[in-house]
Amino acid sequence: MNRHKELSLRQPESTSLSTTSSFNKTNTTTFFSNLEKLYKKHNFAPNMIWNLDETGCMTVTKPPKVIAVRGTKQVGQIASAERGTLTTVLFFISASGGNNSPCVYIPTKNMLKGAPIGTKGMANPSGWMTEEIFVESLKHFLNHVQPTVDKKSFNYYGQSCNACESASC
Numbered sequence: 001m002n003r004h005k006e007l008s009l010r011q012p013e014s015t016s017l018s019t020t021s022s023f024n025k026t027n028t029t030t031f032f033s034n035l036e037k038l039y040k041k042h043n044f045a046p047n048m049i050w051n052l053d054e055t056g057c058m059t060v061t062k063p064p065k066v067i068a069v070r071g072t073k074q075v076g077q078i079a080s081a082e083r084g085t086l087t088t089v090l091f092f093i094s095a096s097g098g099n100n101s102p103c104v105y106i107p108t109k110n111m112l113k114g115a116p117i118g119t120k121g122m123a124n125p126s127g128w129m130t131e132e133i134f135v136e137s138l139k140h141f142l143n144h145v146q147p148t149v150d151k152k153s154f155n156y157y158g159q160s161c162n163a164c165e166s167a168s169c
Contacts, residue, residue, distance in 0.1 A: 010072065
């Protein structure tokens with residue numbers, strides 16, 4: 001480190017392998033192409049365009065520091081979800097900057113204390129989201145957004161949804 005002043009000791013951000021392999025030019029171009037087609041067809045208002053972002057939070061220690069070139073903005077490290085206890089959180093953010101109360105999936109029946117008002121808590125022994133829990137999350141989302149046939153909503157998965165088609169959302 002004394003001989004290489006361009007290097008510094010940094011704390012890497014945990015980045016899953018699936019995220020690093022899925023975030024590429026082809027997938028990004030396809031997403032924005034689909035978004036543009038749907039926007040032209042339905043003319044969604046920004047407050048009705050939503051991104052759903054699921055993230056896992058582990059109850060383990062932080063990854064070790066690593067050596068990186070000084071000034072590097074982001075340093076990543078592949079992380080394993082096999083250590084500690086997993087809690088999954090699903091966030092809803094609109095293109096206008098609005099948000100919906102999150103959904104939290106915890107491994108025990110004990111619900112969260114001190115969570116934001118309106119947070120939907122669901123128990124699953126693994127802490128992972130299941131198909132049934134995801135449907136419950138979409139119901140939570142629909143109760144908040146209240147789309148209708150005339151006021152359609154667009155979700156992250158590229159599907160138009162309204163009150164009549166909520167199950168396919």
